Amino acid sequence: MSAPQEVKVLFFDVFGTLVDWRSGVAREAKALVGAKGRQLDWLAFADAWRGEYQPAMNDIRAGRVPFCKLDILHRGNLDRILPRFRLAGLEEPARAELNLAWHRLDAWPDVPPALLRLAKCFRLAPVSNGNISLMVDLARRNRFPWDAVLGAEYAGDYKPKPRVYLAAAEAFDCSPAQCMMVAAHSHDLAAAAVLGLRTAHVARPDESGPGTGERAPSVAVDIAAADLMDLADRLGC
Amino acid sequence: MSAPQEVKVLFFDVFGTLVDWRSGVAREAKALVGAKGRQLDWLAFADAWRGEYQPAMNDIRAGRVPFCKLDILHRGNLDRILPRFRLAGLEEPARAELNLAWHRLDAWPDVPPALLRLAKCFRLAPVSNGNISLMVDLARRNRFPWDAVLGAEYAGDYKPKPRVYLAAAEAFDCSPAQCMMVAAHSHDLAAAAVLGLRTAHVARPDESGPGTGERAPSVAVDIAAADLMDLADRLGC
Numbered sequence: 001m002s003a004p005q006e007v008k009v010l011f012f013d014v015f016g017t018l019v020d021w022r023s024g025v026a027r028e029a030k031a032l033v034g035a036k037g038r039q040l041d042w043l044a045f046a047d048a049w050r051g052e053y054q055p056a057m058n059d060i061r062a063g064r065v066p067f068c069k070l071d072i073l074h075r076g077n078l079d080r081i082l083p084r085f086r087l088a089g090l091e092e093p094a095r096a097e098l099n100l101a102w103h104r105l106d107a108w109p110d111v112p113p114a115l116l117r118l119a120k121c122f123r124l125a126p127v128s129n130g131n132i133s134l135m136v137d138l139a140r141r142n143r144f145p146w147d148a149v150l151g152a153e154y155a156g157d158y159k160p161k162p163r164v165y166l167a168a169a170e171a172f173d174c175s176p177a178q179c180m181m182v183a184a185h186s187h188d189l190a191a192a193a194v195l196g197l198r199t200a201h202v203a204r205p206d207e208s209g210p211g212t213g214e215r216a217p218s219v220a221v222d223i224a225a226a227d228l229m230d231l232a233d234r235l236g237c
Numbered sequence: 238m239s240a241p242q243e244v245k246v247l248f249f250d251v252f253g254t255l256v257d258w259r260s261g262v263a264r265e266a267k268a269l270v271g272a273k274g275r276q277l278d279w280l281a282f283a284d285a286w287r288g289e290y291q292p293a294m295n296d297i298r299a300g301r302v303p304f305c306k307l308d309i310l311h312r313g314n315l316d317r318i319l320p321r322f323r324l325a326g327l328e329e330p331a332r333a334e335l336n337l338a339w340h341r342l343d344a345w346p347d348v349p350p351a352l353l354r355l356a357k358c359f360r361l362a363p364v365s366n367g368n369i370s371l372m373v374d375l376a377r378r379n380r381f382p383w384d385a386v387l388g389a390e391y392a393g394d395y396k397p398k399p400r401v402y403l404a405a406a407e408a409f410d411c412s413p414a415q416c417m418m419v420a421a422h423s424h425d426l427a428a429a430a431v432l433g434l435r436t437a438h439v440a441r442p443d444e445s446g447p448g449t450g451e452r453a454p455s456v457a458v459d460i461a462a463a464d465l466m467d468l469a470d471r472l473g474c
Contacts, residue, residue, distance in 0.1 A: 071410070123373060132408040136360060136384045147373045148386040153408065171369040171390065173308070 011127035013183035019105040028101030052077035057158040069131035103137035114228035121237035160191030186218040248364035250420035256342040265338030289314035294395040306368035340374035351465035358474035397428030423455040
């Protein structure tokens with residue numbers, strides 16, 4: 001990286017990059033719905049729920065409907081997939097509780113120690129499509145040392161819309177070049193880079209199951225890291 | 238307090254309630270401008286700068302001009318008062334640096350240990366008129382354990398406008414009654430209470446100099462505390 005000393009703030013994608021949504025959602029669904037005697041492929045259930053994630057944001061990105069927080073979209077997606085798993089009869093309190101599965105995800109093991117290192121060198125904030133309460137619950141659970149919680153709810157739009165990245169930079173009084181977006185997804189990094197942010201890719205090859213994730217970025221990035229400890233090493237932190 | 242177990246989040250006013258803006262601004266101004274050989278009453282300078290604070294927000298509260306972050310208002314206020322102190326000749330880089338005095342304020346001594354206690358029982362966030370970068374700098378300096386940074390910049394308006402308090406409650410997925418506003422200023426607490434938030438007053442009798450602050454609230458509150466450690470005691474935390 002040519003001028004790492006210029007970077008003042010690191011922005012983090014969260015789902016997939018910092019936390020393992022797949023096993024966490026499967027675990028929570030099994031604990032809540034499985035406890036009622038239902039048996040099914042809980043990883044497939046998690047995959048189906050996550051599969052509705054990007055489409056659900058498109059109407060908001062396109063300006064066809066007003067912004068609402070991700071918890072609301074997750075709930076609509078849950079209602080949509082339940083019949084596919086013969087769970088259309090799941091009652092209301094259980095649906096609301098199940099929707100909080102996304103607030104109870106565990107970090108990949110490298111993340112908490114690496115964030116503590118990185119916090120000594122940079123300001124840190126999630127720039128996620130997850131809402132603030134969701135980010136706070138994940139931070140409390142996994143001890144993420146955020147300086148602020150930015151992202152979709154702060155910007156009122158969803159990544160990869162430019163406003164999400166730019167609002168985060170402005171909140172820290174930084175130019176885009178003073179900010180580095182960290183993500184396991186090339187499309188997220190490509191959107192940040194075009195605005196002038198620095199970018200770091202983190203490999204999460206098993207994000208949606210073994211071998212499904214990006215082992216390496218498919219776009220030009222400033223740093224391609226094996227994990228977050230490797231990123232801290234490369235940033236000299 | 239009738240039902241403290243209902244409160245999930247504590248919101249904090251910052252200037253005056255958590256940090257001593259008067260001695261901090263005086264210290265920073267003396268270090269920066271006094272170093273150039275200028276002698277003046279630095280506490281009076283701090284008071285004059287703070288004196289422009291509430292009026293500067295009125296055009297935004299009234300909807301006459303778009304929202305801008307407090308750093309911008311502080312800078313306009315600084316430019317306004319400099320001639321009164323025969324500092325109209327202060328050059329540009331020094332003005333910008335001096336404006337950051339508000340990012341370098343120290344907490345009252347009871348605050349850091351009390352926030353660590355309160356963080357074990359509640360979610361914590363500043364709901365201040367200060368902008369996010371300012372709140373982050375104060376948090377780093379004083380080790381404030383915020384879960385998120387809310388307030389004026391998040392809401393796009395200034396206290397005591399209702400949106401500032403309500404946006405903070407909504408960000409935590411809480412009803413107003415599940416939130417408690419903590420402040421040393423009765424007008425802040427009155428605005429929160431009318432929306433249904435719980436309220437706690439913290440006495441800061443010397444905020445703007447000896448005997449100038451509120452020793453006790455002038456409005457009905459749920460808790461009137463001597464300081465933040467006393468508030469933690471009263472909340473059973």
